[in-house]
Amino acid sequence: MNIVIFNPRMGIAGDMTAASLFDLLRKRDDAAEDLIAEFLAPFGRYGDVKIELQADGCRLITRLQEPTITYSGARDLQESFIRAVRLRAPYAEISRRTLDILIEAESFVHRQEFMRTPTEWDPDRFTLPSSVSSATEPTVEPSRDSSERIAPEEAPENDMKIRMRPIGIAHTPYVDHDAPNQPIVYLQPEDRREEPRTSQFSIELQPQFTTALKDLAKFKYIYVVSYLNQTGGDESSKVTPPWDHTRTERGLFATRSPDRPNPIGISVVRLLRVQQNVLFVDSLDLFDGTPILDIKPYIYAIDSRDANNGWITDSDHLLMHRLGVVHAHTQPMTTTMEGHLHEASDIIIDSVLPMKILELLEVPVESTFLSSVVSLGGGTITFSHGTLRVPVPAVKYILERYHIPSQRGPVQYELTTPTGAALLAALDIAKRQIPDLSASRILQTNHDSIVLRGKGLGTRMIPNHENALYSYLVQDAEDYLAEAHIG
16 A cells, blocks of 8 residues: 655645655656656647656646636536546545535635725634534535445346447547537438538458448437447535536436446437448547447437436437537536636646646555645735735635644744645545655665655745645555555
8 A cells, every 4th residue: 555644844735745756756756757747748739738846845836817706617627537537436536525625615715895905814823613613524615526425335146347449430530528418419400411521530341250240330329329438437426416497416327428337328329321331420428549439320210219308307418418519517516606717727636636746656545645744834915805914714714624634833924725626625634634744754664665755846936944744655655554554
C-alpha cells in the first residue's frame, strides 16, 4: 500500500497540492512529464496550463480565461474535465465533492450580512450556526455522487468473468469532452433531407468482419453497442441525474448514466451507407476512438413500441437530449441557492488535477495524512468580494464545518485558499492527522519502505519564508505505518 503525507505548515492551495504531488510522480516515474502533458491538454482550451519544473520542486502555472459561471455550469465543466482525464472512482468522487464543498461554502457566505460590508469581516468572531456545525455531511445536496456504492460482496455468488473484444472503433469529431448526450436527431421530414455523401461519423470495423455487413445497408437505422472507456468509473446503485429538475435519486438502471458496473453504451443512429468495412452514420454520441462491441439492425416491426418517458417529465429538456444538443444542466439544490462561481476554470483544474496525480501514484484516497495543523497566514487579501481579513469567510467556513485543525501565521499573507481547504475536507483528512510526525522522522526509514519528498511551490514570493507545500510518498507502507504508530 502507498500513502501520501501532506505537511501544510505553510498552508495549502489547490495548485500547490497538484505541483507537490507531481514532484513525487516525476521522482518515481521517468515518463511522468509526458503523462501529465497529455492530461493537461484538455485544459488548454481555457488558457495556458503547465507545470514548471525546478531543481527543488514544481510549480503549477495557469494563465486562464477566468469565467464567472453558475454553480450548475461549473459542475458541467468539471464533469467534462473528469471525463477528459479519465479520472476513475473514487478519485472522481473526491474531485466532485471538493467542488460541492466550495459551492456549499460560497452559498452560505453570500447569504451572510457581513458580505455587504466586507470590512466588518472578523474571522475571530465568526461561528457557524449550530444547525450547520453539528452536521456530519455537507448541507448541499450532492449533485452526482450521493448514491450508494454497489459493494463487491453484494455481487451474485456465480459472478463470472466475461471477456469481450472490440469489433471496431468509432470515428467522431469529439476528441475531449464535447460529445452530446444522445445522437443528434434531424427533425426534417425524411423525403426533404439531403442525403449526405460524407459524414464526420463512422464506424470502422476490423477487416475480418466485412462479410458480416452483408445486407445491413437495407436497414435505415442500426443499434451501435459500445464500450464507454472514458467514463468516470462509478458503480452506484442510485444516482441523481444532473438534468432531473426534481433533484430525486433514481435507481442507476432507471437512468442513462454512463457510469455503470458494465459501462456499455447503446445508440440508435441512421445508417447512411456501408463502404467495405466502414459504416457511415448521421451521428454518434461517442468520443473518437470508442471501442465498438456490436452492430444490430433496428427493425421497425419489432423495436417500435408504445413507450413512454417514465419519470422524465421535463419535455423541453427531454427534447434537448433527444436532439443531442450539448447544454448546461440546471441543478436546483435543497439548501444551496444557485449562484455564480468566480475563477471557475482555475478552481476546477485545482480540484481535478491533484486527484488524477494521486491516482497515478496509486495512493488510495483514504491513505492520505496530515503531519501538521493547517497554517492560515494573516493580513488581508483583495479579490472579487472586496478586501477581507485572512482567513477569508469560505476558508473559515470549511475549516470549522469539517473540523480541520488550523492556526494563524506564520506570515501576514494568505496561505490557505478555499480550494485547498475544500480538498482537505473532501478527503476527510482531518481524521488522519498525525501532527507529531516531523519531516525528519518521515524521511527516516529502517525498513523496506521507499520514501520520496515532493515540493509544490506557490506563485507568491514570501520574504524570509519558503512558500511551499511538502508531501511525502511512502511506498509499501505497511511496516512504515506500524513503526510510526499510524493507523
